[in-house]
Amino acid sequence: MAGGGWARAPGCPLRMLLLAAALGAGAGHGRCGYYELCPATQPSMLNVHLLPHTHDDVGWLKTVDQYYYGVRDGIQHAGVQYILDSVVSALLANESRRFIYVEIAFFSYWWKQQTAQRQQEVRQLVCQGRLQFANGGWVMNDEATTYYAASIDQMTLGLNFLKDTFGDCGRPRVAWHIDPFGHSREQASLFAQMGFDGYFFGRLDYQDKKRRKIQKEMEQVWRASASLQPPQADLFTGVLPNGYNPPPDLCWDTLCFDFPLVDDPESPEYNAKALVNYFLNISVLQAQNYRTNHIVMTMGSDFHYENANIWFKNMDKLIQMVNAQQSKGSQINVLYSTPACYLWELNKANLTWSVKQDDFFPYADGPHQFWTGYFTSRPALKRYERLSHKFLQVCNQLEVLAGPAALAGPYGQGGSARLRQAMAVAQHHDAVTGTSKQHVANDYARQLAAGWERCQVLVSNALASLGGSKEDFVFCNLLNISVCPLTQTASQFQAVLYNPLAWSITWTVRLPVSDWAYHVRSPSGQTVPSEVIDVSAERSKNFHPELIFPASAPPLGFSIYSVTRLPSKTPRFRDCCAVPVAQSSHTLVIQNEHLRVTFNPNTGLLQEIENLDQGLRLPVSQTFYWYNASTGDFTHPQASGAYIFRPDKTKPFLLSHWVKTRLVKKALVQEVHQNFSAWCSQVVRLYPGQRHVELEWTVGPVPVGDGWGKEIISRFDSQLKTNGRFYTDSNGREILERRRDYRPTWDLNQTEPVAGNYYPVSSRLYITDGQVQLTVLTDRSQGGSSLSDGSLELMVHRRLLLDDNRGVGEALLEPGDEPGVGLVVRGRHLVLLDTVEAAAARHRLQAQREALAPQLVLAPAGKGTPYSPGSPALTQFSGLRRELPPAVHLLTLARWGPSTVLLRLEHIFERGEDRMFNLSQPVTLDLQDLFSAFTISHLEETTLSADQPLSKATRLQWRTSPGGGPAPPQPAPALDPSAITLQPMEIRTFLASVTWSKERER
Template structure:
């Protein structure tokens, strides 16, 4: 960890000079060109991936040039002098993860020059997040955190006048509707991006719809989630022939007429032709040209010298009728706004993305599933870290944290980097993916120390076991007594089950809660799939399973576990149940609890039906299988191979993972009061465990895939598929970044006619937290523990891609096949969970939203050896079921950043979709709120200081952008469906 991080923490996240109204109109400095000409806004820019072919550090310093010529520090080093020398020049910068590092190395003289350039908006921050995040595999919680980290750095370092006005997502591989909604709520006036489906772009060019209003929410009233959105003509590069970077091969402007290679006339004509061609696709007499690309401007002199010349000679040409000038995306946006046009409205998203008929970028929805799972689980740890850090009331503990330099910041930064569109997406080189994981690991270790110190007063008091999912925890396995710490990061009580690895030989286990009452428990043997996964990492033979009921909101409860000699006679033994595994030789098998009954076909070993016994809704399964697609290595239709980005199976029919078509069943038998399990072996590398817990309203399916075999020479894309009897008319539904739901239809796009060329890959969509299908009566839902790709290729069917191992390379730049290996170099094994629900259609949204939240923020488990369990809540009362406490973060002494959100869409539920009011005055236990200010979503401006540009839409949906809500109590927070509100609050101890 860089030492500078801790010293910067207060400056990055404190209030500082943050919010005032002294800024002039940020658009006043814009050149709007000549109304009688075609105005060409030349935008000098660089796109700096926060890791991809090289690590973040390697990119910053310019190391490993044999991999890629790229050094971010030199870009800013050479751009600043050019801007300082010439008032006409402009430049935009995006990725704050790099800029913050560069900034800390500068002299005060350079810093003062940069401040002046920023105040003049000639060096302009665009987007301003820690990274340019992916939009398919990212959860909205992590998107908001990484944007907040970057934008608050800008605000605290350069003041409110530096606030970015435009979002800039030029490189992500498809774009989500929720991302547009979040950007609108952050106060951005517009968004520009570079990638969309080739057929979509062709139609937009023809109809002059390259720019429009994107309606980011079905629940938030327009224009609160509306965002003006434009597609860049050339992605994010310059027009052909006009790349003037040291890495480019285009000819410079050679303007000495005495030279044989004089080319001004030729270059002017080519540029005029390119500008006129681009203008044919846009509605106004303004166009934007992105003059830069990946890691360009490390020698800014080459770019600016040639741009000066092209501006000079094109503007001087007698027949050009063009006005060229240096500009920025925000100035271009302002010119469009002043044009007074009516703009069309888009209500769907930009998934899936394809750049040719056989190149669907849908593989990355699942690529590197273990990294995706690690990112998701690390986000939960980060939220717990921020909560405990913020609500530590003990002054001695606070001083201990400060003196040790321990904070949530290392994990906050690592998570910011991990949201990059080549990080969580799984599309980097292997050594870079390793670096992402290493950064997360270091950040996690810091947060573990924060949590332990904040809760227990010592950084090493709590012991964390990172491999509980494969039943590895030496701390619990080799102790005869220990305490289990269960922390709930949600704003309401939850019930959960705890599974702890133990060595069962020769003893019985007793579990008591924080009040001394004995808790029912069950000893469950370790599964064969777990033994194969963990190999020599652990040797626990059993797990003790017990229910942790009513874990306090934003707080914890503890359980004391003791091991006694077997045969100890007491009522404790009557509450201790022991199970064993028995292979099923024939006949159907069923397990059930209060809510669901799951039946397995005795002949095939596969799930054959799920019954909701509470509401008597049956979902007969035609089949549930683990399957794989062989990955294409190219064929007569196209040489395109399947790779980290691209999903391209070589046939539409998948192959079964089973050996001889039979799944081997093993059932957990014995006295089983708490958990029932059926273990399914599909093959030596494909396993499932289906579980039902007492009192839990879901079916848990734990899948284990790998090492994926490769002896047949084919890469494999492994899926799970559920075929139901529902007639769905080719329709199904997926979430958008974990929030609102979008309808999908097979072989269909809402805004253009699809000519489907890849019937499997072309129907895959990102599944961040859930997908479902339904008819008029019933709904079948799959909830995921990480981002994956999913589809409904057959009526009534859902499939989710679980794992990928490939031996081809899709030629999209990464230059490696996606062949992850584990510790034993034989192919990575990945394990995850799905949660299944079968419901009446009127109940479905209520249950799947509540469960999705509990999966995303499931309780944190740790251990210690104090035998006096305790319990504590950070809230004075539980929040309503439809309210989520998204953020609790201490930003400086006495001030906290708090976000509350409405969990439901407007038509989800007759009651839970209603507006809801929460009074925050005494919300936090032990504190009283004495001041409250509403901020933008990214917390970099007062909400009242943001006035967004107004746009006229073709559907005339123009409304007041600032809701004037007045309450008698200033501490009342009222939330509309899907609304997130952000506050800076001042609290004192009560």
């Protein structure tokens, strides 16, 4: 991803630009005459817009490379390179034809393999508006399981490839999410802030769609933020009539079985008249569900157009023969079109549209077919994706802070590009969702791992440059299972804690070590309190003691701690401090200065949480249950699978009535280890100063030898009176209220009382009685709900025996380290108990700390060499001269060009959300001397996706009810780097011209 000028795209014919400028003169919208180049329509007729398109999954049944090259046809016949070859040739053969393409991950790879002549031909098609890009992200990302920052990154990658390749002529005007399985409000808000004029999708709940068709609400304006001032997050949104497939009997592809249009009356196969009459009839029927004299038909599907001639030849005939009926009185006009050209006609109709303010979750395509299982499917991949997002931000930041030195060496030259692309691919709606075949999921992980390797080189270069000492840096990627060869064998080592947040942080470092005592020194050389604890009850061959010590790091910076192993005679711990706890009448308690956590003396289960600061005590129990996955029953054959969640009973099975416990009470940590079964355990933990309870759970391998697929949940039960309401985040940002067995905009006939009440939880889920709030933060996307008042549950793992018949063709039966045994997953839930007034600030800030937790890098002590002779090594560094206010998050800091930086700042609170600490107020920042590693010489504000200057960005305006007329566009505020103001929930994006300090240029 690189910055690009705003001049015309290379090779774009000058005559086309002059024509576009002439057509667009006075229109006030879009260079290239984007909308004005749309085909003519008939104002007095019903205009049927045929949308030739292909939907090319960036991995699903086959890997990305297998799809692109067209190999492994035994799995699925699909070859994207041939699709693009064929489509371009077909467009060049007939000037009336049009086509849209979406997945830039595929297109960019194809583009690089083309000759200069073919590239010039494609540029001309783009400038003519006959090849248009829709959406324009690297992939068509999922909307339930994605984190908002990763979605922004992947859209930025794709859209800026188009800008750099085609200039403004290639910029999509329409978002196009035809296949994701439900749609989030935050995604629509992001699209609006990226400058899209409209949004079309294919999937929504079958009950909702039926109601919309009757009421002619298949198209409306989505008000996608409760905080941003309209129309900043308003987005015209349309539901496509046939998902994204052609009407029945009108599919003309090598993958279809419909009859081609035979127009020779002498042929015994002649069917043209019947097909034309059929087309006229279905057009009239479809128009009854829409409000204007324009409708669309999606002419394409999964991996269609490998032989584009078949599709186009039949559509050519259809258009000619249908329009010929106009001489006989027909009032139907059919034409090749694009989603943007269809949207343009809707906008010109100048109607008043209804407004939607909730979202489109959960999605069901039948009474017992709720697509809520994928909220949790493949939990290990979901966690790896979230960790990779964090590491990409670390990589991006250090690439900027260290300047050119970060890219030293043959492996540093690629910078963060490989991980950026791998992360973008991982956002695909069959990647992070967990809905691909197993070998494809493995390939997604492989791509991420390859990106990590390149970024680890960059991070090592950057730390050496910033710290002034070249070290043999080590990245221990198996700390989640307490494995790190360096710390377990070395007598001395360094722990580098890098903080990607713009606020100072404190963090407890945990490292697997040998069975010795250790001495830890801070960056200033002071002794840091430390302890070694046992993480398992018995000393087996897998025994891993862990060293723990408190650490801190400045904003956007690092601290280096030195660790030395002490002689073996030094006591490691007192035997009294880690003991098994038998069930007795003695209450089991862990406590710090803020929280007191009590466990039932008879069962060993969590019993009560007390917030000592706020004087709150809440009886709350927590344990694990499992739903038996349906294999189909007398009401419906639907089984639970990678997509679908369908338990065979509404009441789950309790995993264990009591647990074996072990108490660890040390000065630096207090833990209760709970053993629920042979395949489920948990550690409930409190560190000093911590204002939340940490629950680290380990689940798996889930046993299925009894023939029962299992869906494991962690459930919290309290006495809060919640009136059927609970709350979830939308992609990690704004909060939405949920109500059991209820949808805000239509009357729900609830047919699955468990699965039909599950919602995606990207970062947090909470309940409240209006006075007290119980919040659970997650470390990855999970499905969650509140199925009874005072209760919260989160699904943590799934292991199933049947496919759910949604195309993936295999059961969700993930292997672990040993074939056939099953996957073990470890994760964390953070539990917060607060008054409602204090809760917003607590969970907002803690969620950001979790999403961008410190990155730990290690190095053997005494192995380093000076980076620059004569320059002393640093043990602490900050990229900021002052930390940002608590309401402001540094969302993006990434290298954009040789002397340009991409900078995003966001206000993380909603309007009126925080009433206790006043964090929902606008915040003004001075950026001029904020960064220590570089100086900003010029600042240009852009749209969210950084592909157009904000000063030149315009969007179509829509009339909404109530109010009648369209809201006036908000002018871009005057840009003063010393006074950048952020409103609640606002993200501001800048391209900054910078000069690195001399130290960074070395």
